[in-house]
Amino acid sequence: MTEFAHDTVVPYKDGEGSKKQQVAAMFNDIAFKYDFLNRFLSAGIDMRWRKKAIQQIAGLHPKNILDVATGTADVAIMASGILKPDKITGIDISDGMLEIGRQKVEKAGLKGIIELLNGDSETINFKDNSFDAVTVAFGVRNFQHLEKGLSEILRVLKPGGKLVVLEFSKPKTPGVKSFYDLYMKVITPNVGKLFSKNRNAYKYLDESIQKFPEGKNFTQILDNLGYLNTYCKPLSLGICSIYCGTK
Template sequence: MTQFAHDTVVPVKESDLTKKEQVAEMFDDIAGRYDFLNRFLSAGIDIRWRKKALKQLAEKNPQTILDVATGTADLAIMASDILKPAKIVGIDISNGMLNKGREKIAALNLQNTIELLNGDSEAISFPDNSFDAVMVAFGVRNFQDLQKGLSEIRRVLKPGGKLMVLEFSKPKVIGVSAFYRLYMNVVTPAICRLFSKNVGAYKYLNESIQKFPERKNFTNILDNLGYQNTYYKPLSLGICSIYCGEK
């Protein structure tokens, strides 16, 4: 399968570990501060992004949902409230993030609706045609093999099922683009030094965004993998984008 530029972006270039192993290790390390830094660095806008993304699935009224790269289960918890499915399964390669997610799920008494499992996007341990919808928020950049992960997602979707991806993108408006570069290259690392020992995690975030095949390039990948009715929607002047496709 085709390798994309972001597939080769890793948190630590000198490491002998694979991208997948490095990403799991990185998220284990920042799990305790992940939710706080997300809210802080985005000024809470990421919550609005997630709500808009979930609206893309509402028309399907999905009863079984797979949340790939679920992290601390933010999207799964919000989906439970907004979409009210019978079952959500969240998978992630970071046990540290999953443990934080399980704490949040238990506090909200959602254990009967949301189940979190250690799982790999490129080898999803469910049969073909298992889910009405699959969603990924800020996770596809971390796939070691983007095409393989998206192919696996299509495999476990039921016919007519919908994929929704929420991911960072690069703004195109000149003034916004310049501010965005300043924020990502200077402000974000400075803030992370105050609250996290792992500043490298946020440098990796920026580099993986820069090399990610965004907008039409991403929907073209979905088209080539057999997804139908693909589209994308930029959010917040293009800082983030929603991508969708159906099986």
């Protein structure tokens, strides 16, 4: 398996433990403010991005969906409303995020449809060919081994099933890029510190985005792993991108 630059980016440079352990600890720490900060820092655009990602699998009419790095279950809940599947399983390595997700699922009256489990993208605890579709929103940057996680997802997808990845990317337009760099390097970490008391989490966000293999580099990784019909759709002047591939 290839190691990518972002695989080695960790939230706590002087901390102990693997990237996976540090990421779980970081999300446990910010879970109580995660949804608020997402909406606040993106001015609510993140929900539109999620909706556009989910629409990439609408034509499949998936009955059984896996949401990897489900976090607080935003995508799982939205996908349930848009796609009306029989079952959505969300997995995440952060118990703190899952706890908030379960409260949201219960409040939405979706306990019979959405199940949230502690689970790791690199060892997905389901049989081959289990899911019609797999979604990952803002989670692939946090994989400890990118190719291993994407290979596991391919394994559990049914033939004809589709992966949809929603991930931050770097805008290329000069004026937009300058504002984006200022926002990510100065504003985001300081707002994160103000509301969640954890500046590291939002510094890590920028550092992992900077080193992530985006655009054609990411679709090439999917191609190399055996995904078919891969494509990339930039959103909001390239601040975010949707990546898709089929088994």
